[in-house]
Amino acid sequence: MTFNTFLRHLREGAKNVFRNGWMSVASIVSIIVSLFILGVFILLVLNVNALADKADKQVQIRAYLNLNVDQKLRETVQKEIAAMPEVSKIDFISKEQGLEDFRKSMGEEGKDLLDGFDKDNNPLPDAFKIEVYEPTTVPFVAKKIEALNTSHADEQPIMKVKYGKGTIETLFKVTRAVRNIGFIFVAGLALMSMFLISNTIRVTILARRREIGIMKLVGATNTFIRWPFFVEGTLIGLIGSLITVAILFVGYDRLAASVGSDISLQMSLLPVNELWQWGGLLLVLGVLIGMWGTTLSIRKFLKV
Amino acid sequence: MIEMQDVWKTYPNGTHALQGVSVKIDRNEFVYVVGPSGAGKSTFMKLIYREEVPTKGQISVNGFNIGKLKQRKIPYVRRNIGVIFQDFRLLPRLTAYENVAFAMEVIEAPKRQMKKRVMEVLDLVGLKAKANRQPAQLSGGEQQRIAIARAIVNNPSVIIADEPTGNLDPETSWGIMQLLDEINFRGTTIVMATHNKDIVNTMRKRVIAIEQGNIVRDQLRGEYGYDF
Numbered sequence: 001m002t003f004n005t006f007l008r009h010l011r012e013g014a015k016n017v018f019r020n021g022w023m024s025v026a027s028i029v030s031i032i033v034s035l036f037i038l039g040v041f042i043l044l045v046l047n048v049n050a051l052a053d054k055a056d057k058q059v060q061i062r063a064y065l066n067l068n069v070d071q072k073l074r075e076t077v078q079k080e081i082a083a084m085p086e087v088s089k090i091d092f093i094s095k096e097q098g099l100e101d102f103r104k105s106m107g108e109e110g111k112d113l114l115d116g117f118d119k120d121n122n123p124l125p126d127a128f129k130i131e132v133y134e135p136t137t138v139p140f141v142a143k144k145i146e147a148l149n150t151s152h153a154d155e156q157p158i159m160k161v162k163y164g165k166g167t168i169e170t171l172f173k174v175t176r177a178v179r180n181i182g183f184i185f186v187a188g189l190a191l192m193s194m195f196l197i198s199n200t201i202r203v204t205i206l207a208r209r210r211e212i213g214i215m216k217l218v219g220a221t222n223t224f225i226r227w228p229f230f231v232e233g234t235l236i237g238l239i240g241s242l243i244t245v246a247i248l249f250v251g252y253d254r255l256a257a258s259v260g261s262d263i264s265l266q267m268s269l270l271p272v273n274e275l276w277q278w279g280g281l282l283l284v285l286g287v288l289i290g291m292w293g294t295t296l297s298i299r300k301f302l303k304v
Numbered sequence: 305m306i307e308m309q310d311v312w313k314t315y316p317n318g319t320h321a322l323q324g325v326s327v328k329i330d331r332n333e334f335v336y337v338v339g340p341s342g343a344g345k346s347t348f349m350k351l352i353y354r355e356e357v358p359t360k361g362q363i364s365v366n367g368f369n370i371g372k373l374k375q376r377k378i379p380y381v382r383r384n385i386g387v388i389f390q391d392f393r394l395l396p397r398l399t400a401y402e403n404v405a406f407a408m409e410v411i412e413a414p415k416r417q418m419k420k421r422v423m424e425v426l427d428l429v430g431l432k433a434k435a436n437r438q439p440a441q442l443s444g445g446e447q448q449r450i451a452i453a454r455a456i457v458n459n460p461s462v463i464i465a466d467e468p469t470g471n472l473d474p475e476t477s478w479g480i481m482q483l484l485d486e487i488n489f490r491g492t493t494i495v496m497a498t499h500n501k502d503i504v505n506t507m508r509k510r511v512i513a514i515e516q517g518n519i520v521r522d523q524l525r526g527e528y529g530y531d532f
Binding site: 002008213214216218224 | 379380382383387393395406411415458
């Protein structure tokens with residue numbers, strides 16, 4: 001193909017987008033709708049994942065000791081827990097330190113409430129703060145620590161083992177569900193918009209059958225006939241995905257800003273500048289949908 | 305140049321359009337194809353420019369076995385065949401110039417050569433002055449001249465004309481015929497299907513008559529031979 005011919009194809013393809021007016025608009029809108037939903041899902045999954053990651057790191061086990069546990073037993077228990085292969089770190093938190101931490105976490109409001117408590121009437125038990133290598137092992141490790149009461153049946157050193165029971169499991173489930181539903185949804189939508197485009201192009205081809213017939217008559221190769229349509233589909237995909245990415249990023253940026261400034265929510269969305277690659281992916285996808293849609297629709301018409 | 309050997313064409317609906325046609329048309333001949341409607345004239349023409357494929361038999365055009373041609377070779381064979389129709393088949397949104405240039409764009413001719421050649425053939429068909437008009441702004445005869453210009457712009461060795469004067473009044477038809485005669489004089493083979501008795505009987509050329517899918521008459525300097 002000569003350079004001039006290539007330019008001609010680009011020009012013709014671009015002209016066709018305008019010439020077909022509302023059909024092009026319909027295709028572009030269908031791409032916007034499906035890519036937009038895809039984009040929302042991607043953003044959702046990314047943020048839930050990030051949230052889950054953060055929560056993972058914060059997962060720790062607290063094992064509270066019975067009040068009758070003496071120092072020797074306490075050290076034995078600590079050693080036994082530290083020896084568990086899943087455990088990465090264990091810290092002892094004395095009841096005094098526990099009270100101090102509690103005070104801090106209550107802030108100004110709780111100051112009065114805890115005023116009456118000091119070294120002598122501290123109601124809190126001693127505790128261990130345990131961290132594990134793998135967040136999924138948390139429930140298992142917790143059980144193992146509880147089981148220490150069985151091996152030290154006489155002393156019963158463990159009063160209670162606590163961890164974010166339920167929260168983590170739910171979070172994992174939600175992440176997985178969002179991801180799966182999202183993929184099914186998105187695959188369906190991508191397929192739908194592809195067919196919409198192929199349909200649009202088919203309608204325009206039907207309208208231009210005569211023109212194609214004349215092109216063939218004067219000896220145009222199929223490749224030559226196909227190119228402008230291909231350019232047209234690609235442009236429709238590109239325009240659709242550019243609009244979508246713009247809407248998504250501006251909208252997300254606003255949302256992230258408003259969420260970030262709202263202290264009561266205690267959370268923040270991933271910053272926009274970490275998401276450019278996903279924007280790029282949407283662009284590529286839009287273009288591919290456009291190309292594929294065209295290819296689907298012309299093939300049939302080029303058989304003589 | 306064009307040779308058919310025992311060519312049969314049966315359409316999917318069971319119509320036997322051609323039944324064992326054999327014919328030879330030499331370089332630089334001018335041939336009228338005549339016969340009643342539905343006799344197989346159009347099929348005969350379509351087989352030459354490979355719009356249809358024979359059910360049986362062989363057709364060669366310019367040395368190519370048209371029936372066995374590979375799909376992707378078809379365009380290249382067509383570039384050597386100019387086709388003209390009763391309904392002109394111009395692209396309505398292009399100008400006269402663009403309609404003719406289109407045929408050269410398709411074969412990827414260099415731009416500079418294109419301009420020169422298009423103006424040359426527009427001059428030949430007598431429409432150089434109306435190069436920038438769109439088909440709708442031209443008369444029927446002028447549109448057919450543009451179609452002829454498009455057909456000859458790539459210097460084909462054959463022109464297939466399927467009732468080129470069918471939509472034109474007698475006077476305009478004569479103009480078109482003079483133009484085709486001129487093109488034939490310059491060395492292009494012309495095969496023309498027609499119902500125009502006056503033209504055939506006045507411009508005596510070879511006449512091939514087809515009836516019910518068979519060639520029933522083939523005479524040099526022949527007559528139309530029908531009353532319709």
